[in-house]
Amino acid sequence: MVTALWVILSYVFFIASFMLGVILIAHILLQKRPPSGTIAWLLIILFLPYLGVPLYLIFGGRKMQRHINRKGRIDLISDQQIPDNEATVIDRFLRTYNIPGAKSGHRGRLCRTGDEIFESMKEVLKSARRSIYLSTFIYQSDAVGKAILEILVEKAKAGVDVRLLMDGVGSLHTRSRFFEPLIEAGGHIAFFLPVLHRPFRGRTNLRNHRKITIVDNHRVMAGGANIGVESMSLPQRPAQWKDLAFVMEGPAVRHWLSVFARDWEFAAKEPLSVEQLKISDNPGLAEQDDMELAEAGVVQVVPSGPDVDGDMLHDALLTMIYSAQKRFWVVTPYFVPDDALCQALTLAARRGVDVRVVMPSRSNHIPPDIARGIPLRQIQAAGGKILFYTPKMLHAKVVLVDDEVAIVGSANMDIRSLLLNYETAMFVYSASAISEVEAYIEELMTHSRSGIAEASLLRTLGESIVRLVSPLL
Secondary structure, eight states, X not given: OHHHHHHHHHHHHHHHHHHHHHHHHHHHHHSOOOHHHHHHHHHXXXXXXXHHHHHHHHHOOSSOHHHHHHHOOOOOOOOSBOOGGGSOHHHHHHHTTTOOOOEEEEEEEEEOSHXXXXXXXXXHHHTOSSEEEEEESOBOOSHHHHHHHHHHHHHHHTTOEEEEEEETTTTTTSOGGGGHHXXXXXXXXXXXXXXXXXXXXXXXXXXBOOOEEEETTTEEEEEXXXXXTTTSOBTTBOOSEEOOEEEEESTTHHHHXXXXXXHHHHHHSOOOOTTTTOOOSOOOOOTTOOOOOEEEEEEEEEEESTTSSSOHHHHHHHHHHHHOSSEEEEEOSOEEOOHHHHHHHXXXXXXXXXXXXXXXXXXXXXXXXXXXXXXXXXXXXXXXXXXXXXXXXXXXXXXXXXXXXXXXXXXXXXXXXXXXXXXXXXEEOOHHHHHHHHHHHHHHHTTEEEOOOOOOHHHHHHHHHHXXXXXXX
């Protein structure tokens, strides 16, 4: 009797597993993803189904319509944009993705060091009179995190609307009780897609990698820096990483606000009110506010991720590589491009474009360091320059194309950032700001060693295996 029941259950399990496998394979084939990613998921489900099926259910989601409908697409208002006949090629390209065109009338500054990032963050927060909306991938409960929390608590006690949004994976190790003083002071916190919240809905792989701080709906601080000692310096304690952020004021701040509002509504199940979303050109900044900002000119805010149509950041980079005439410089902590980007960079180097890739000599993650070897050697063999920043971990994310556009944001040059994560980037079209970004990259190059060595047969095999599964990482 027991044997017969076991046989029946085995058949039922086999049929159910087979049907589930067929459904997942169909889902994989119908989703828009790089061929390498499609093949990787098909192989692991076909040959290791007991491992591949649960992995795909947890990590396999990308552009999921139900998730998008629940969260809501980001809808940026197209106003005050410069005319089409004055826009650059990449600006006009982004408008085809329903991204508002570039706007003029901005002031800003780059924060190039851990000291500048930390001091600017404190200045921005202390200037708040009405609201602080802060979104970060990682919020550490270290000395920097405590210092920032003290300011947030002080502002919340003073009646400022303080809302802190953190990614459920990036800030996994920071306990909720760490933020109890902020909650008791009247502030609000939320975690974006906590790990244990419906893990088999396929969204665990979709992380909110955006770093945005908005004060009084008038000033934004964004870029690649998280909240913690890794990116920010304390007195007598330099930042562990080399990072980059920026502070900006101007018309495009409303777009950063729209991005935060959608993310907050999804994570906290609480929309911001009309009053909270109101933009003020003259917010009446705090008396101690004396932040010096230079003319930043023409900028464009570009979000990417599951909550926008298409892969606009990836496609914009691809377009810029093919259209580059003089140079294409990229600074990134992790370099794991898909085949399309790698081929584009290789061809650009072959046709004489000054292609340079600047990255840390060793990052904080081993798999990307292994996976980057093959594409880097391919680009170097075509004439591109590979530079490894040696003083410390390099976490900045920057792109410079000719003298036409610079990009500063949260996205790395890897598959995860460009095709999976929620990211934001600022495209800058003004000559003075582009020159400032150029000087920053050149400073990094002076502290970098040039060239990547040839790999042994064993290393090449290892790199090939890791690169094969990189779309799954």
